[in-house]
Amino acid sequence: MTVSTATTNVAKLEVSREAGVVRVRLSGRFTLDAGLPSADDVERALAEAPAGTRVVFEPSGLEAWDSALVGFLFAVAGHAAARGSAVDASALPEGARRLLELALAVPARVMAQEPKDDALTARVGTVALRAWRTASDALEFLGETAAAAWTLARGRTRFRRVDLMHAVESAGVGALGIVALINLLIGAVLAFVGAVQLQQFGAAIFVANLVGIAVTRELGPIMTGIVMAGRTGAAFAAVLGTMTVNEEVDALRTMGLRPVEFLVLPRVVATALMLPALVAYADLMGILGGTFVGVAVLDLGAVEYLRATQSSLELRHVAIGLVKSVAFGVVVALTGCYYGIRCSRSAAAVGEAATRAVVMGIVFVVIVNTVFTVLLHVAGL
Amino acid sequence: MSHPPLHVEVRDLTLAFGPHVVQSDLRFGIRRGEIFVIMGDSGCGKSTLMRHMIGLNRPARGDVLYDGEPMWEGDEDARERLKDRFGVLYQNAALWSSMTLEENVSLPLAERKAMDADDARAVARLKLALVGLAGFEDHHPAEISGGMRKRAGLARAMALDPEILYFDEPSAGLDPLSSRRLDDLILELRDSSGTTIVLVTHELPSIFELGDNAVFLDAERKTMIAQGPPAEMKQSDEPKVRAFLERGRL
Numbered sequence: 164m165t166v167s168t169a170t171t172n173v174a175k176l177e178v179s180r181e182a183g184v185v186r187v188r189l190s191g192r193f194t195l196d197a198g199l200p201s202a203d204d205v206e207r208a209l210a211e212a213p214a215g216t217r218v219v220f221e222p223s224g225l226e227a228w229d230s231a232l233v234g235f236l237f238a239v240a241g242h243a244a245a246r247g248s249a250v251d252a253s254a255l256p257e258g259a260r261r262l263l264e265l266a267l268a269v270p271a272r273v274m275a276q277e278p279k280d281d282a283l284t285a286r287v288g289t290v291a292l293r294a295w296r297t298a299s300d301a302l303e304f305l306g307e308t309a310a311a312a313w314t315l316a317r318g319r320t321r322f323r324r325v326d327l328m329h330a331v332e333s334a335g336v337g338a339l340g341i342v343a344l345i346n347l348l349i350g351a352v353l354a355f356v357g358a359v360q361l362q363q364f365g366a367a368i369f370v371a372n373l374v375g376i377a378v379t380r381e382l383g384p385i386m387t388g389i390v391m392a393g394r395t396g397a398a399f400a401a402v403l404g405t406m407t408v409n410e411e412v413d414a415l416r417t418m419g420l421r422p423v424e425f426l427v428l429p430r431v432v433a434t435a436l437m438l439p440a441l442v443a444y445a446d447l448m449g450i451l452g453g454t455f456v457g458v459a460v461l462d463l464g465a466v467e468y469l470r471a472t473q474s475s476l477e478l479r480h481v482a483i484g485l486v487k488s489v490a491f492g493v494v495v496a497l498t499g500c501y502y503g504i505r506c507s508r509s510a511a512a513v514g515e516a517a518t519r520a521v522v523m524g525i526v527f528v529v530i531v532n533t534v535f536t537v538l539l540h541v542a543g544l
Numbered sequence: 545m546s547h548p549p550l551h552v553e554v555r556d557l558t559l560a561f562g563p564h565v566v567q568s569d570l571r572f573g574i575r576r577g578e579i580f581v582i583m584g585d586s587g588c589g590k591s592t593l594m595r596h597m598i599g600l601n602r603p604a605r606g607d608v609l610y611d612g613e614p615m616w617e618g619d620e621d622a623r624e625r626l627k628d629r630f631g632v633l634y635q636n637a638a639l640w641s642s643m644t645l646e647e648n649v650s651l652p653l654a655e656r657k658a659m660d661a662d663d664a665r666a667v668a669r670l671k672l673a674l675v676g677l678a679g680f681e682d683h684h685p686a687e688i689s690g691g692m693r694k695r696a697g698l699a700r701a702m703a704l705d706p707e708i709l710y711f712d713e714p715s716a717g718l719d720p721l722s723s724r725r726l727d728d729l730i731l732e733l734r735d736s737s738g739t740t741i742v743l744v745t746h747e748l749p750s751i752f753e754l755g756d757n758a759v760f761l762d763a764e765r766k767t768m769i770a771q772g773p774p775a776e777m778k779q780s781d782e783p784k785v786r787a788f789l790e791r792g793r794l
């Protein structure tokens with residue numbers, strides 16, 4: 164039996180079976196740019212041959228070779244070994260023969276793997292167990308942070324003031340630009356949308372009420388929370404994740420210093436302090452955005468617009484927004500720090516920690532906002 | 545002849561991550577003032593053993609005793625107190641990157657010994673001078689070479705005058721001269737202050753130059769297969785240990 168395969172127009176493979184021997188003739192160019200030749204024909208020939216058949220390579224017509232040839236030989240040697248067949252590589256070019264011997268020198272390590280259970284119940288169980296472990300781990304982290312906050316409240320500060328100041332700068336002043344831009348645009352968009360509806364009833368001036376209340380009570384805090392989750396939460400996760408990878412967090416532990424006190428607490432305190440300030444700024448920017456639209460599109464006077472805002476805006480709306488922002492700050496910083504400090508030891512894990520910090524930070528901001536909204540509704544505020 | 549009591553004792557220690565056992569039934573002792581080497585092939589769990597000895601990972605079974613006091617039997621406060629007894633030089637030095645070298649060394653002094661800032665700075669300068677880094681106090685870790693980072697890490701590990709110093713692959717990533725200088729520094733430290741030194745390494749020159757005693761961990765059998773002075777281990781019954789120490793083939 165002879166099977167002839169031209170894998171490309173430059174590499175040719177001829178497999179023939181004789182008594183006790185599978186002969187593999189190689190001719191042409193066995194190079195990577197021509198692709199790796201398939202060992203299927205040799206495998207088929209071996210499968211049809213009786214046990215103990217030898218594989219003999221005959222490279223008489225071989226013009227050029229590189230790793231493509233060695234890869235092919237390695238695959239054939241694997242098939243031969245699986246069937247208990249010997250391989251005669253003596254006629255091969257010396258370099259290829261030595262590379263093949265080197266590749267076969269250390270037997271492939273057989274890893275004992277647990278049988279994988281693909282049943283739906285098993286998969287649901289695995290996901291549930293993982294979720295349970297994450298939840299209990301997150302709870303432990305929250306407990307540690309609460310204990311550290313209690314230590315701080317009793318005046319036994321263990322973190323460095325300079326770390327707090329850096330976090331304040333990063334979570335506060337550093338975020339002014341992006342918070343201003345986002346909220347200015349949100350105020351303007353809201354005014355546009357409101358104007359289209361309210362103008363139909365000749366009530367364009369009420370755009371000021373809409374923008375004032377919506378921005379201070381809901382949109383200012385939530386947009387700032389989301390911006391901070393993407394900016395500061397990710398930064399915390401990346402910094403703490405890198406410190407974990409570099410064993411800096413371990414170094415703190417072996418020095419008897421608690422990472423939660425030293426690394427997490429200053430960041431949580433700084434973000435919780437800075438968020439209300441940023442939200443107050445965001446409120447102003449949102450109203451300013453609304454004013455631009457009121458003046459430029461609705462032909463309202465700037466003073467008239469601001470007076471309408473002032474008369475409609477009660478202090479409680481602003482206060483509710485500011486109180487919520489403290490909770491957003493805590494949630495964003497805790498989420499970023501949690502994923503950073505629980506990061507595993509690789510560069511890819513740092514990226515993953517930052518991504519999760521952003522996604523979960525945004526999710527938690529929205530959840531906390533919803534809880535506030537429901538509670539305030541029940542309380543009649 | 546009576547032996548001095550053990551400074552560190554590893555008793556029936558099994559290291560595991562969930563169901564995956566890394567090493568099991570480890571038993572050895574380290575005497576006060578000796579340089580003890582933990583060696584073995586790559587991936588055998590040398591650094592993992594060190595992490596269990598310094599309290600970063602809880603063992604699946606067994607304990608580590610410091611002057612007879614168990615690390616894992618007691619509560620967390622007891623464990624924290626034990627940590628004051630040792631310093632650690634990590635493989636990549638693990639200096640806190642946002643701080644200067646002086647701040648890196650003075651932080652543990654200020655926090656653990658409640659020293660005032662000026663005193664802590666003065667001791668930090670001394671420790672940095674001891675490792676040949678006088679004048680680099682205000683540098684950040686990113687501004688100095690790998691060898692200097694290792695020495696700064698050593699200065700920080702020595703900050704609290706520990707009784708025991710752990711070194712995780714101290715020569716990793718260093719040129720032969722820097723590696724030799726670090727070895728000399730380790731010997732000098734032991735000879736001048738009597739510090740017990742535990743060295744995790746597979747660098748043969750360091751093993752023979754420094755080691756008084758050693759243990760060999762095997763990745764395949766997942767336990768220790770030899771212990772004793774490195775020079776004597778060359779005649780071990782275990783072919784793998786002989787081959788490792790002779791840098792030869794099995």
